[in-house]
Amino acid sequence: EIVLTQSPGTLSLSPGEVATLSCRASQRISNSYLAWYQQRPGQAPRLVIHSTSNRAAGIPDRFSGSGSGTDFTLTIIRLEPEDFAVYYCQQYGSSPPWTFGQGTKVEIK
Amino acid sequence: QVQLQESGPGLVKASGTLSLTCGVSGASISSNNWWSWVRQPPGKALEWIGEIMHTGATNYNPSLKSRVIISVDKSKNQFSLNLRSVTAADTAVYYCARADPTISGVIIYGMDVWGQGTTVTVSS
Numbered sequence: 001e002i003v004l005t006q007s008p009g010t011l012s013l014s015p016g017e018v019a020t021l022s023c024r025a026s027q028r029i030s031n032s033y034l035a036w037y038q039q040r041p042g043q044a045p046r047l048v049i050h051s052t053s054n055r056a057a058g059i060p061d062r063f064s065g066s067g068s069g070t071d072f073t074l075t076i077i078r079l080e081p082e083d084f085a086v087y088y089c090q091q092y093g094s095s096p097p098w099t100f101g102q103g104t105k106v107e108i109k
Numbered sequence: 110q111v112q113l114q115e116s117g118p119g120l121v122k123a124s125g126t127l128s129l130t131c132g133v134s135g136a137s138i139s140s141n142n143w144w145s146w147v148r149q150p151p152g153k154a155l156e157w158i159g160e161i162m163h164t165g166a167t168n169y170n171p172s173l174k175s176r177v178i179i180s181v182d183k184s185k186n187q188f189s190l191n192l193r194s195v196t197a198a199d200t201a202v203y204y205c206a207r208a209d210p211t212i213s214g215v216i217i218y219g220m221d222v223w224g225q226g227t228t229v230t231v232s233s
Contacts, residue, residue, distance in 0.1 A: 001171070035219035037155075044204055044226050045147075045155065050219035057212075057221070088155055092209070092218040096168040100155040 004101035023089035033092035111135040113224035131205030139163040143208040148201040
């Protein structure tokens, strides 16, 4: 089973700033099948990025993903008020279970 | 527009069986993608439970595999989750989701459509 470790646990930033979230895997993720989700309080998760760097439908271009192997990053530039949420990474590597990271909370400073 | 809706009891007795259904609208359950269950205990992270295709093929989280059955009902365009021998540790919000759809010829490796979630509490 691939374990995903996200850092930091909490990111305190102001609107307009840049958020850089990290997701590290315990082993290489095949084909870079790594997804990122946004979850606002009381809501279901929403797919933000799939296959490491592809934005999901309706996601603004201030969101970008990068990485390969075991290290992946979600970057959000020009933070908007609606971007403050918890973000989870999930891997679709070579075989199930398709594990999630423990989440990074992006909060308003 | 694809929509998913979870339904089922919000309260289950310990040692009993948790049964939830996910109704699919705006898409066929026979589409070439996986249909998944994910849960989230209060204040905790997401946990992948398992998935099913319309063919009946399934994958389960090994940590739950001995207690979980996911099934599909094509006639009702829905899929279901059964989790037996529940304990307080199974108290969570349960989500159903569509995974790995093919859109415009591209497979989206991720869960692109989610239900609103349903809270299940295991009582002693």
